[in-house]
Amino acid sequence: MAPSLHPLIDNGLTKGQPNFTGGKLHCHCPSNKVEVTLGSNVLHNHACGCSKCWKPAGTLFSVIGVIPVDKVQVTANGDKLHVVDSSAVIQRNACSQCGVHLYGRIHVDHPFKGLDFVHVELSDTKGWQEPQFAAFVSSIIEQGFNPEGIDEVRNKFQSVGLATYDSLSPALMDAIATWTAKKNGKL
Numbered sequence: 001m002a003p004s005l006h007p008l009i010d011n012g013l014t015k016g017q018p019n020f021t022g023g024k025l026h027c028h029c030p031s032n033k034v035e036v037t038l039g040s041n042v043l044h045n046h047a048c049g050c051s052k053c054w055k056p057a058g059t060l061f062s063v064i065g066v067i068p069v070d071k072v073q074v075t076a077n078g079d080k081l082h083v084v085d086s087s088a089v090i091q092r093n094a095c096s097q098c099g100v101h102l103y104g105r106i107h108v109d110h111p112f113k114g115l116d117f118v119h120v121e122l123s124d125t126k127g128w129q130e131p132q133f134a135a136f137v138s139s140i141i142e143q144g145f146n147p148e149g150i151d152e153v154r155n156k157f158q159s160v161g162l163a164t165y166d167s168l169s170p171a172l173m174d175a176i177a178t179w180t181a182k183k184n185g186k187l
């Protein structure tokens, strides 16, 4: 059986709804769930194969999108949240009981500062933007995935219409480079 990339990808994508206005995310605890309320849809939703993004058990990829920080509110049991790695650019706030990441926030000077990173599968609401591309695909090898299987992984993404990259998409890499060039006075 082919390995699961992610439940939102394995059986093909479900398109998001236009004018979707958001919903609530919950952690996996059976009770006293951490709840985060999102006041809009996400942007740049994508699969990420890196070792730092939270993924559901048994899947190779995370699915993660961004949303303006002012659209993100912790609305229940926020006392259970802790920052997984305070030295990372993205401060990932996880439930200390079940381990699910509720939101990632950037506090340092960075092109994506002002955007939080969230996993829409933590919501029961339908209509979230579907994944747009796959990022950091080769990073799954660093976590022990057999490199002989990587073509199958890339082919599977392509079969559901997702381009694969080993960093972010060209549009996001260009946005980062433009920000850096402006900061350095080159643009």
Ligand SMILES: N[C@@H](CCC(=O)N[C@@H](CS)C(=O)NCC(=O)O)C(=O)O
Binding pocket: 048, 049, 050, 051, 052, 053, 088, 089, 090, 091, 136, 139, 142
């Ligand atoms: N190959 C590395 C890549 C890590 C990486 O660069 N992740 C990207 C995508 S989430 C990033 O922006 N990281 C910033 C951070 O984690 O703070 C790994 O798998 O750990």
Ligand SMILES: [Zn+2]
Binding pocket: 027, 028, 029, 033, 034, 095, 096, 097, 098, 099, 100
């Ligand atoms: Zn939890």
Ligand SMILES: [Zn+2]
Binding pocket: 048, 049, 050, 051, 052, 053, 062, 136
């Ligand atoms: Zn990642």
